[in-house]
Amino acid sequence: MQAHPQHPSDASLKDRLTLVVITHNRPAFLRRALYFYRNYPATILVLDSSLQADQAIVEEFPQVDYRHLPQFSYAGLQDKLTYGVNEVRTPFMTFAAVDDFLLHDGLTRSVEFLEQHPDYGVCHGYGMMYLGRGTQVDFYKRDNIVQEDYCAAPEQRLIEFMGQFLPPFYAVTRTGLLQQWYGLLPPGTNFEWQEIGHTFYLLANAKARILPIPYAVREVNYGGSEHGTNVLTVLALQDAKSRQDREAFAEFLASIPTALSVRGPDEVKRIALESFQAMTEGLISGRALQGCVIVRSHWKLPEATPRRIFGEHQFVELPFYNKPMFDLLAELELLIHTMPAGRQQLIELEPILLRQWQLMQVNGNDDARTQRSRLWEALTLSPFNRTVVQRLIASLEEAGDEAEAAPLRSWLQRLESVPCYDSQALLDSLPSGRLLNWLQAREPDAEQARRAFERLAQHQGGPTFGILLLDLDADMAKLQVTFDSLMNGHARAFKVVVLTTGEPPAVTRAQQTVHFVKVTRQDYVQRMNAAASQLGTDWVMLAESGDRFTSTGLLRAGLELLGVDGVRAVAMDELQAQGDGSLREVLRPGVNLDLLQSVPGQMARHWLVHRDLWLEAGGFDARYPLALEFDLLLRLIGQAGTSGFAHLAEPLLICAAPGNESHDQERAVLALHVTQRGYSAAVGSACPGTLQIDYRHAERPMVSILLHCQDNFDELQACMVSVIQRTRYQNQEILIADNASRSPELRDWLGSLQAAGSRVRVIRSEQALAPVAMLNLASREARGEYLVMLDSAAEVLNANWLEGLLNQAQRPEVGVVGGKLLSPQGKVVEAGLVLAGDAGVRAAFAGEAKDAAGYMQRLQVEHGVAAVSGCIMLRAELLRAAGGLDEQAPTVRAAQVDLCLQAAAAGLLVVWTPQAQALRHGQVSEDAMACAVMRERWAQALAQDPCYNASHSREGQLFSLDEAGRVEWQALIA
Numbered sequence: 001m002q003a004h005p006q007h008p009s010d011a012s013l014k015d016r017l018t019l020v021v022i023t024h025n026r027p028a029f030l031r032r033a034l035y036f037y038r039n040y041p042a043t044i045l046v047l048d049s050s051l052q053a054d055q056a057i058v059e060e061f062p063q064v065d066y067r068h069l070p071q072f073s074y075a076g077l078q079d080k081l082t083y084g085v086n087e088v089r090t091p092f093m094t095f096a097a098v099d100d101f102l103l104h105d106g107l108t109r110s111v112e113f114l115e116q117h118p119d120y121g122v123c124h125g126y127g128m129m130y131l132g133r134g135t136q137v138d139f140y141k142r143d144n145i146v147q148e149d150y151c152a153a154p155e156q157r158l159i160e161f162m163g164q165f166l167p168p169f170y171a172v173t174r175t176g177l178l179q180q181w182y183g184l185l186p187p188g189t190n191f192e193w194q195e196i197g198h199t200f201y202l203l204a205n206a207k208a209r210i211l212p213i214p215y216a217v218r219e220v221n222y223g224g225s226e227h228g229t230n231v232l233t234v235l236a237l238q239d240a241k242s243r244q245d246r247e248a249f250a251e252f253l254a255s256i257p258t259a260l261s262v263r264g265p266d267e268v269k270r271i272a273l274e275s276f277q278a279m280t281e282g283l284i285s286g287r288a289l290q291g292c293v294i295v296r297s298h299w300k301l302p303e304a305t306p307r308r309i310f311g312e313h314q315f316v317e318l319p320f321y322n323k324p325m326f327d328l329l330a331e332l333e334l335l336i337h338t339m340p341a342g343r344q345q346l347i348e349l350e351p352i353l354l355r356q357w358q359l360m361q362v363n364g365n366d367d368a369r370t371q372r373s374r375l376w377e378a379l380t381l382s383p384f385n386r387t388v389v390q391r392l393i394a395s396l397e398e399a400g401d402e403a404e405a406a407p408l409r410s411w412l413q414r415l416e417s418v419p420c421y422d423s424q425a426l427l428d429s430l431p432s433g434r435l436l437n438w439l440q441a442r443e444p445d446a447e448q449a450r451r452a453f454e455r456l457a458q459h460q461g462g463p464t465f466g467i468l469l470l471d472l473d474a475d476m477a478k479l480q481v482t483f484d485s486l487m488n489g490h491a492r493a494f495k496v497v498v499l500t501t502g503e504p505p506a507v508t509r510a511q512q513t514v515h516f517v518k519v520t521r522q523d524y525v526q527r528m529n530a531a532a533s534q535l536g537t538d539w540v541m542l543a544e545s546g547d548r549f550t551s552t553g554l555l556r557a558g559l560e561l562l563g564v565d566g567v568r569a570v571a572m573d574e575l576q577a578q579g580d581g582s583l584r585e586v587l588r589p590g591v592n593l594d595l596l597q598s599v600p601g602q603m604a605r606h607w608l609v610h611r612d613l614w615l616e617a618g619g620f621d622a623r624y625p626l627a628l629e630f631d632l633l634l635r636l637i638g639q640a641g642t643s644g645f646a647h648l649a650e651p652l653l654i655c656a657a658p659g660n661e662s663h664d665q666e667r668a669v670l671a672l673h674v675t676q677r678g679y680s681a682a683v684g685s686a687c688p689g690t691l692q693i694d695y696r697h698a699e700r701p702m703v704s705i706l707l708h709c710q711d712n713f714d715e716l717q718a719c720m721v722s723v724i725q726r727t728r729y730q731n732q733e734i735l736i737a738d739n740a741s742r743s744p745e746l747r748d749w750l751g752s753l754q755a756a757g758s759r760v761r762v763i764r765s766e767q768a769l770a771p772v773a774m775l776n777l778a779s780r781e782a783r784g785e786y787l788v789m790l791d792s793a794a795e796v797l798n799a800n801w802l803e804g805l806l807n808q809a810q811r812p813e814v815g816v817v818g819g820k821l822l823s824p825q826g827k828v829v830e831a832g833l834v835l836a837g838d839a840g841v842r843a844a845f846a847g848e849a850k851d852a853a854g855y856m857q858r859l860q861v862e863h864g865v866a867a868v869s870g871c872i873m874l875r876a877e878l879l880r881a882a883g884g885l886d887e888q889a890p891t892v893r894a895a896q897v898d899l900c901l902q903a904a905a906a907g908l909l910v911v912w913t914p915q916a917q918a919l920r921h922g923q924v925s926e927d928a929m930a931c932a933v934m935r936e937r938w939a940q941a942l943a944q945d946p947c948y949n950a951s952h953s954r955e956g957q958l959f960s961l962d963e964a965g966r967v968e969w970q971a972l973i974a
Helices: 008-015 027-036 055-060 074-087 104-116 154-163 175-184 191-205 240-255 265-285 323-338 343-360 368-381 386-399 402-415 423-428 431-441 446-457 476-488 524-533 553-560 593-598 611-616 628-640 663-676 713-725 744-755 771-781 801-809 876-881 892-905 932-937 939-943 969-973
Strands: 017-023 043-048 065-068 092-097 120-132 136-143 172-174 207-219 289-298 307-310 465-471 494-500 514-518 539-544 569-577 583-586 608-610 645-656 682-684 692-694 703-709 732-739 760-765 786-790 794-796 814-822 828-830 833-835 841-843 871-875 909-920
Touching: 017 027, 017 074, 017 104, 027 043, 027 055, 027 323, 043 074, 074 092, 074 175, 074 191, 092 104, 092 175, 104 120, 104 172, 104 207, 120 191, 120 323, 120 343, 136 323, 154 191, 154 207, 154 265, 172 175, 175 191, 191 240, 191 265, 207 323, 240 265, 343 368, 343 386, 343 423, 343 431, 368 386, 386 402, 386 423, 423 431, 431 583, 446 553, 446 969, 465 476, 465 524, 465 553, 476 494, 494 524, 514 524, 524 611, 539 611, 539 645, 553 569, 553 645, 553 969, 593 909, 608 611, 628 663, 663 682, 703 713, 703 771, 713 732, 713 744, 713 794, 732 744, 732 771, 744 760, 760 771, 771 892, 786 801, 786 876, 801 814, 801 871, 801 909, 814 892, 871 876, 871 892, 892 909, 892 932, 932 939
Parallel strands: 017 043, 017 092, 043 065, 120 207, 465 494, 465 539, 494 514, 569 645, 703 732, 703 786, 732 760, 814 909
Antiparallel strands: 092 172, 120 136, 120 172, 136 289, 289 307, 539 608, 569 583, 569 608, 682 692, 786 871, 794 909, 814 828, 814 871, 833 841
16 A cells, blocks of 8 residues: 555564554544554554454454554543553654544654664654545645754753654654653543643653654644544643642652652752643644644546645755655545545535435436436546446446546546445445435335325315426526435326426327426516416425435325315424535424424425415415415414414435525514514524514513422522512512421521521421422412422523523413523533423423524424423413312322423424523432323323424433334324
8 A cells, every 4th residue: 555665674673663553433533553564574563442343354354463552442542552661562653643644654654763772762743634524635735944953951852852742642652661651641631631641651761863854744633533632721721720730730740660769859850840831832832733634635537646736835955855745645535435434524425325225226218318417427426436437338338438447447446446435325324325225215115105106096086286497597407406306206196387487399289197387586486386276186285396206205295185174284203404414304293383484495495385265365475485484374373373284204205405595585474473463573593494483462461480499508599599580571479488407507497598588488388398389389379370390409591591591471362481401511401301202291491402403493482382391381270170180190290291291282382482591400310101091091192292203212312313113104094
């Protein structure tokens, strides 16, 4: 692979140098690294702390000493390194990270230098950095020229080296020195101090040399990479703890034997602290390390070498600007492209592989020429997809085009000279590929499809669907994509009206399966309404050219809608192509009014609407061309609420993700709708793509805040202080339900609150009751029209929290409102609850960052949920109608879930809002459905949460795809 001068001593290098390759859960990087080192004659020791051993490595690289060490997790790096250095039997060694390339010649020359200079302990050369991307590699300068020879007395060379710090961790080092260092290193030392101490110890005991040669090409640190260390975090911070940590580590260095020890501990400590300061100043100033683009290397064509664009500045003083180095970089680039591993690279490769897969699909109207044309297009996306190259060569040979096939055969030979990825396997491992496989697994087999057609035939073919297809860019290629998807699907009970600004390819009539209507950008809505009135189908939907219908979506919709009465509109799921082309699923919850209003771009697209109702509503409103469906749905809701709205958990389309172009029209449509409902509301937007309604209720009702208290003085006091100090809404009272507390401190404090005559009241029971019963007791004493049940282990965070709850709770259709619970570490504890079947009741978005958007932006907006707990508001009359909280429930949380489910059963909404936030101390681990009585009572709701998509996982991570989910075709065709 790598050309390097053959040294006479190469044959014995195995006995002189060991590369200790360190890895953790990075199999693709490890395989690429071992391939790169496969012809280098040193000893290679792999320390793999992954949970699973990689047996294929042992088979592919038998010359490698592979050690599977799951006991050393990523956090246990120090122990792994200590183990590794003590296993080395050669006089020289180096650590090698799996994402880096230590250059063969640089390693060999470093070994030779140390052999020739026994008073030197560490040697390496200069390094650059790389970032692998989809079809390019960016190379960065990392190192500046330094003094190179650190040969003075120990103190001087130490200060000089650390002031011009080129990290020696991956340098060739005398094994004895490293074994001594790791034997002295205190257990549990963080990696930053390990690296600093490593440098100090080596330079205190031996000289160091930087050779003026290329030595390493290392993966750059970037946001998506797994590099997460920075010595400046411990060197430069000036808080008391950081200064104390520096003092303590300097004292440790002074306590261990080094060549400096003759100076005495105090003097060595001073030298250590001075070296820390020199290292800090050097790093901050960029004296030795300073990143800058050297070259961006593009390899988009099957050519011998990539095409390079050099950066604005060139650094000819570094030993990189020569043909041998760039030839070597081309070899590295070939490996990077044919054995992709980096996170950023895979992110950029995903849409490329997906598009190539799409271009390789064979459609019913294809011939050899059209297939070959698409293969050429696929090749221009990336020449490293071996399957594309093989198929294109075969197509060219079949066409007798030897002039085009010959260079491609040479390119294929080059690809086959290195381990080249399997394009299908790689796509299958990425989110887009997993989605495609999930879709394919949902298809009926041949017998099921036949029986499905028979069932539909028994009902005159079943429901029919009218597709209004917008082609406002007159893009025939996109139209063909949509047509191909329909023809490749299982359903045939559809008609398509193409509204195109181009010239129709044929004269058609409204009765035909495909009818072309010429429109302009000014009149297409009116023309579409007129065309829809002549469709004669049962259902109508809007789509755009380029949208791909899934093969099963319309078939399943037809089967599900057979004989169903009263359904007015149906939402289905979809896959959306992101800006880069990769696919992400949009698995919508059931009928969810608040999420529809909050994120219409995600919720109001591609509904199936009963055509008679569509016509009665007047079709689409031309005033809102960018919010046609949202406006129509809101008008239907204005007529009869969400009754007759349904959701079918089946992807109907693969389409482009919505942009924000329609945002202003969506806001105007929602504002009009809310006004028609009788509110003087304001519609705003807190985050891109979202809408937020301030209903501006005229009433400011009394609110009673209920807190349960039972010998929990500290947390109750913290909760009370937060409520008093951070509650802007003044028409409220606080009721403390003291459940037979015995703490004198607590009782005295509660007495003082009572005596103060403030809005705080204490409801005391001298006999211990269940917390649920105690809250019921307090609720009966409450004066408020609305009740808030706030966990006394919580602290409210935002001053408008009560207004946020009231904004939703005062809507007549809402029963219960819940807020956002966060942990002291800034993570979400609970953002509504999910009814997860056998997994019980689970907290939505637990563990997400507090400012995360959440699935479909649900952490940023109001939306309907099955249940809430911990910080909830409801009308006092609703609690009375329910007979209070169920005192048979095992916990307050379980009783609150039960209350939410009762409200939903009565036709009321349960709404979660991010406008009320509280800090929740402690863990919420109990299952609110652990009680057998509760599980039996709510078995149907628990089986399928109406606010959670059936295709989402319930046992695994919430809102992740249940990849094992399948369609029960047998039940549909029986």
